[in-house]
Amino acid sequence: MARVSSGLKGTTPVHVVSLGCARNEVDSEELAGRLAAGGFTLVSDPDAAAAIVVNTCGFIDAAKKDSIDTLLDASDHKGNGTTRAVIAVGCLAERYGAELAASLPEADAVLGFDDYPDIAERLDWILAGGHHEAHTPRDRRSLLPVTPVARPAGAVGLSVPGHGHANLPVGLAPASGPRVLRHRLGGGATASLKIASGCDRRCAFCAIPAFRGSYLSRPVAEVVAEARWLVETGVREVVLVSENSSAYGKDLGTNLERLLAGLAKVDGLDWIRVSYLQPAEVRPTLLDAMLSLEGVLPYFDLPFQHASAAVLRRMRRFGDADSFLELLERIRTVRPEAGVRSNVIVGFPGETEEDVNVLADFLAAARLDAVGVFGYSDEEGTEGATLDRKLTDDVISDRVDRLATLCDEASAQRAEQRTGERVRVLVEGSTDDGAPLGRAAHQGPETDGSTTISGVGDLLAPGVMVWGNVSATDGVDLVVELEGQ
Numbered sequence: 001m002a003r004v005s006s007g008l009k010g011t012t013p014v015h016v017v018s019l020g021c022a023r024n025e026v027d028s029e030e031l032a033g034r035l036a037a038g039g040f041t042l043v044s045d046p047d048a049a050a051a052i053v054v055n056t057c058g059f060i061d062a063a064k065k066d067s068i069d070t071l072l073d074a075s076d077h078k079g080n081g082t083t084r085a086v087i088a089v090g091c092l093a094e095r096y097g098a099e100l101a102a103s104l105p106e107a108d109a110v111l112g113f114d115d116y117p118d119i120a121e122r123l124d125w126i127l128a129g130g131h132h133e134a135h136t137p138r139d140r141r142s143l144l145p146v147t148p149v150a151r152p153a154g155a156v157g158l159s160v161p162g163h164g165h166a167n168l169p170v171g172l173a174p175a176s177g178p179r180v181l182r183h184r185l186g187g188g189a190t191a192s193l194k195i196a197s198g199c200d201r202r203c204a205f206c207a208i209p210a211f212r213g214s215y216l217s218r219p220v221a222e223v224v225a226e227a228r229w230l231v232e233t234g235v236r237e238v239v240l241v242s243e244n245s246s247a248y249g250k251d252l253g254t255n256l257e258r259l260l261a262g263l264a265k266v267d268g269l270d271w272i273r274v275s276y277l278q279p280a281e282v283r284p285t286l287l288d289a290m291l292s293l294e295g296v297l298p299y300f301d302l303p304f305q306h307a308s309a310a311v312l313r314r315m316r317r318f319g320d321a322d323s324f325l326e327l328l329e330r331i332r333t334v335r336p337e338a339g340v341r342s343n344v345i346v347g348f349p350g351e352t353e354e355d356v357n358v359l360a361d362f363l364a365a366a367r368l369d370a371v372g373v374f375g376y377s378d379e380e381g382t383e384g385a386t387l388d389r390k391l392t393d394d395v396i397s398d399r400v401d402r403l404a405t406l407c408d409e410a411s412a413q414r415a416e417q418r419t420g421e422r423v424r425v426l427v428e429g430s431t432d433d434g435a436p437l438g439r440a441a442h443q444g445p446e447t448d449g450s451t452t453i454s455g456v457g458d459l460l461a462p463g464v465m466v467w468g469n470v471s472a473t474d475g476v477d478l479v480v481e482l483e484g485q
């Protein structure tokens with residue numbers, strides 16, 4: 001097919017909007033890196049952009065709706081005389097392809113993951129008035145060998161978001177070491193760092209593996225090189241993201257323990273935070289590494305999803321309330337101050353009142369720092385959608401309310417127990433009153449609450465790390481007195 005060119009590449013401003021999770025944020029920065037390498041200029045003002053790229057989320061209905069609304073809002077900019085195209089990329093675009101393109105004419109193109117390596121060419125073509133035929137979605141698990149160790153070779157030539165490498169022009173990445181295909185969109189002292197993508201598990205409620213594909217790890221050297229590059233851009237904390245971090249390395253003959261040991265040696269990297277650990281996969285060696293390696297935070301993101309063994313089996317997951325409490329005990333015996341966050345799903349098909357009581361008892365006993373409570377909804381193509389004994393929306397919403405209230409109280413109590421605790425805080429900004437505002441080590445970005453440093457005026461700039469003592473709490477938020485004041 002003949003390609004036309006806008007003739008403007010090299011000067012064309014493009015704006016990228018990132019929705020959904022931290023993994024998507026990393027993909028957005030990879031796309032931005034590819035666009036910058038392809039000669040586009042990234043701009044923060046959508047009204048100054050010739051093209052707006054919306055990196056969508058397709059996880060659950062609420063996220064899908066948010067993505068569609070954002071695409072429609074982006075389309076409104078097309079009346080401004082500058083913006084000429086709105087492009088949908090990301091999970092929703094990958095998952096629905098041609099169907100999304102047909103139902104949403106406001107988007108000028110819907111691009112799938114296979115388009116990512118050529119994103120600059122695609123945008124150039126679309127801006128020149130070319131029509132991009134959206135893809136027909138397929139199960140991306142079929143693209144990689146079933147045997148994990150055969151995957152690195154099988155992935156050559158395959159487009160997997162977050163696994164792109166290229167020879168970038170000097171200036172976009174450091175001259176030494178592997179070059180990083182990433183352009184930071186936000187800045188700040190914290191950055192997500194993708195260690196793997198896809199998932200080999202079959203949780204009955206989850207559609208992610210079908211559109212993100214089988215599990216594929218990034219090599220240790222590549223992840224460490226990207227961490228070094230991030231530090232050079234001013235980062236002090238990395239959040240390791242993937243669909244399942246405890247499975248890291250299974251396709252490369254390595255593991256998360258070794259990756260953490262490599263990252264712990266990166267000069268200038270103060271905090272290494274791990275996200276998405278499968279509770280049943282937290283082995284003793286991993287626990288040791290996370291509790292003892294310098295720089296690796298004693299922070300455990302453990303999506304328990306439920307605590308009733310019957311519901312967990314039906315979800316095709318492992319564990320039960322007792323094994324989860326034992327795991328928490330093992331963590332807190334070594335590091336009593338460790339942070340623990342989790343997610344739970346209520347209203348899964350077949351969930352009884354007794355199952356909810358088991359979950360409620362577990363949540364009351366677990367002393368979690370933060371919990372996301374989600375109501376179950378059927379996702380197309382998942383086993384859960386085919387199960388019997390579905391609950392009504394009213395029952396699900398009542399159970400969400402009950403558990404969310406319980407979790408709010410339990411997390412506030414956990415925060416109160418930290419009164420007097422010595423904590424290290426990363427300053428990220430300031431309150432309306434000008435007091436430094438940041439996060440303590442047990443607080444992950446965006447979801448786990450914040451920490452205000454009292455009595456120092458506006459003396460601490462974003463990016464600074466300080467020690468202090470917790471003097472008060474408000475829900476999960478802390479107030480800290482600076483040490484030595």
Ligand code: SF4
Pocket residue numbers: 199200201202203206207208209243244
């Ligand atoms: S571990 Fe389960 S919930 Fe997480 S991405 Fe894989 S299938 Fe989905």
